[in-house]
Amino acid sequence: MAAPVRPRAPLRAVVFDFDGTLAEPVLDFGLMRRELAALVRPFAPGASPAPQVPVLEWLQGLAAGLQAREPGAGPALLAAAHARIRELEVEAAGRTRLFPFTRELLAGLAARGVGTAVVTRNCARALATVFPDADHAVGAVLTRDDVARVKPDPQHLGAALAALDAAPGAALMVGDHPMDVEAGRRLGTWTAGVLTGAGGRAALLAAGADFVLGDCAGLPGVLALAGLLPRGGGRPCAPRPAVDSAARGA
Numbered sequence: 001m002a003a004p005v006r007p008r009a010p011l012r013a014v015v016f017d018f019d020g021t022l023a024e025p026v027l028d029f030g031l032m033r034r035e036l037a038a039l040v041r042p043f044a045p046g047a048s049p050a051p052q053v054p055v056l057e058w059l060q061g062l063a064a065g066l067q068a069r070e071p072g073a074g075p076a077l078l079a080a081a082h083a084r085i086r087e088l089e090v091e092a093a094g095r096t097r098l099f100p101f102t103r104e105l106l107a108g109l110a111a112r113g114v115g116t117a118v119v120t121r122n123c124a125r126a127l128a129t130v131f132p133d134a135d136h137a138v139g140a141v142l143t144r145d146d147v148a149r150v151k152p153d154p155q156h157l158g159a160a161l162a163a164l165d166a167a168p169g170a171a172l173m174v175g176d177h178p179m180d181v182e183a184g185r186r187l188g189t190w191t192a193g194v195l196t197g198a199g200g201r202a203a204l205l206a207a208g209a210d211f212v213l214g215d216c217a218g219l220p221g222v223l224a225l226a227g228l229l230p231r232g233g234g235r236p237c238a239p240r241p242a243v244d245s246a247a248r249g250a
Contacts (some may be wrong), residue, residue, distance in 0.1 A: 008227050009168055010227075011171060011223065011228050011229065012114065012115060012164070012167070012170040013164045013172070014113040014171070015119055015172070016118050016175070017119065017174065018120035018130075018131075019096070019176075020113070020196055021176050021180075022098060022131075023098050024097055024098075025057040025176070025197045026092045026095050027091065027096075029055070031088070033048075033055060036084065037049065039081055043062075043066055043073060043076075044065075044066060047062055049200060059081050062077065063075070063077050086125070087125075090125050093126035093127070098130065101215065108220060112220075115166060117139055117142065117144070117163065119183075121142070121144050123145055124145040128234045139163065139164050142156060146159075151180065152182040157187050158187055161189075168188040169189070171189040172192060175199075176199050177197060178193075178199050178203050178204060181208055182207055185207075185208050192209060192213060194215050195212070224244070
């Protein structure tokens with residue numbers, strides 16, 4: 001995928017992934033995959049999610065094939081699977097905390113006139129358990145319950161930028177997984193990977209990240225050095241009614 005052409009000008013918006021980016025990654029995806037394989041067995045004997053295929057997309061494909069063979073079975077499988085996923089997410093959320101730097105980071109960006117948002121494949125109840133005042137801390141929160149298609153589909157990130165009234169070229173997508181980088185590149189934003197979750201430095205760079213940091217605490221400094229952080233307290237985008245870094249050119 002060719003690198004998008006973006007002006008090297010101060011950002012108007014920064015959009016964050018949640019688990020592994022702003023909050024501790026606690027959810028056990030291995031357990032989730034095992035439980036879902038057992039749950040779908042009555043519908044599709046022998047079916048099991050491949051490690052490289054995200055669970056939500058695997059379920060959609062499985063349900064579509066099942067529906068074609070047995071009308072009505074696809075929605076039933078999805079309902080049962082998503083109910084169990086939600087249970088696992090909410091249980092994990094009860095053991096999850098925001099990273100110590102999260103609130104200060106978000107407040108600091110707002111003070112510089114940069115709008116912020118959260119986009120996550122997690123459910124709304126789980127996010128609210130960890131970050132109950134998220135709607136007051138950022139300009140937009142979009143969980144999988146709020147969109148028809150989740151990242152890496154660019155519609156998820158696009159909905160957040162629309163809420164902030166920010167163009168992709170003046171925005172940054174930040175996350176711990178290569179799919180976060182993919183979502184940003186597909187939409188044309190700047191992208192940053194962090195090493196506090198699922199993705200390693202090599203994988204994030206291979207996905208095309210413009211920056212890779214140890215954690216989000218170092219983000220303002222890296223953006224300032226790159227000329228992407230507003231100098232003063234500009235007007236933030238508002239919703240409508242120890243750092244390991246690597247920078248690439250525009």
